[in-house]
Amino acid sequence: MNKKGFIFDLDGVIVDTAKYHFLAWRKLALGLGISFSEEDNEQLKGVSRIHSLEKILAWGDKQLSEEHFNSLLQKKNNDYLSHIAQMSHEEILPDVPRVLSYLKDLGQPMALGSASKNARRILREVALIDEFDAIVDGTNVSKAKPDPEVFLKAAEGLGMPVEQCIVFEDSLAGIQAANTAGMMSVGIGSAEVLTEAVYVFKDFTEISNEFILNKLVS
Ligand code: B16
Numbered sequence: 001m002n003k004k005g006f007i008f009d010l011d012g013v014i015v016d017t018a019k020y021h022f023l024a025w026r027k028l029a030l031g032l033g034i035s036f037s038e039e040d041n042e043q044l045k046g047v048s049r050i051h052s053l054e055k056i057l058a059w060g061d062k063q064l065s066e067e068h069f070n071s072l073l074q075k076k077n078n079d080y081l082s083h084i085a086q087m088s089h090e091e092i093l094p095d096v097p098r099v100l101s102y103l104k105d106l107g108q109p110m111a112l113g114s115a116s117k118n119a120r121r122i123l124r125e126v127a128l129i130d131e132f133d134a135i136v137d138g139t140n141v142s143k144a145k146p147d148p149e150v151f152l153k154a155a156e157g158l159g160m161p162v163e164q165c166i167v168f169e170d171s172l173a174g175i176q177a178a179n180t181a182g183m184m185s186v187g188i189g190s191a192e193v194l195t196e197a198v199y200v201f202k203d204f205t206e207i208s209n210e211f212i213l214n215k216l217v218s
């Protein structure tokens with residue numbers, strides 16, 4: 001059987017942590033007198049923590065000292081982590097365990113490729129840390145998606161050539177990163193947003209084992 005490198009984004013693909021980012025960013029923004037909606041939060045998907053705060057400040061036309069900026073980053077992360085600490089296995093998105101265990105049964109290499117510096121902690125929280133052969137996260141990269149660095153490092157970690165890698169991503173920047181890396185991109189979410197993906201599915205319940213075997217592995 002062919003071997004492919006299956007690379008998964010974390011937030012929005014394996015777990016829905018966007019809702020916790022939303023709560024933490026909204027609290028921070030409101031504290032600065034900046035409004036923050038669910039639509040604003042959408043624009044921060046896949047974006048690094050530092051760039052997210054820069055964007056929020058730009059929306060509110062606010063400038064802060066470096067010290068204040070860094071203290072807000074810390075505060076946001078502490079707040080976010082207090083939500084993460086409550087997470088359990090039940091918060092894994094629908095059919096992710098089925099897809100992971102099917103790929104494992106087929107002997108397919110699997111990696112995580114996430115912008116989050118908290119990725120390992122989240123994987124431990126939902127008891128998926130041992131499912132991946134390689135983990136590349138925000139602590140391992142210097143360039144944010146759409147730069148392909150995170151996925152190139154994940155492929156390297158798996159020892160797979162880029163043209164044999166398949167990336168599951170929920171953000172457009174992540175799809176662009178996968179395409180730039182020369183990998184096959186599979187969007188998880190809305191086809192209207194993930195316009196540059198090769199395939200788009202609402203979630204993993206729409207991805208059958210037959211599809212994985214016949215279209216992705218073959
Ligand atoms: P952290 P992903 C991304 O994760 C999130 O989508 C994004 O909203 C977040 O700002 C970023 O991680 C950084 O997260 O603050 O935990 O380092 O989608 O690339 O798995």
Ligand code: MG
Nearest residue numbers: 009011012170
């Ligand atoms: Mg994501």
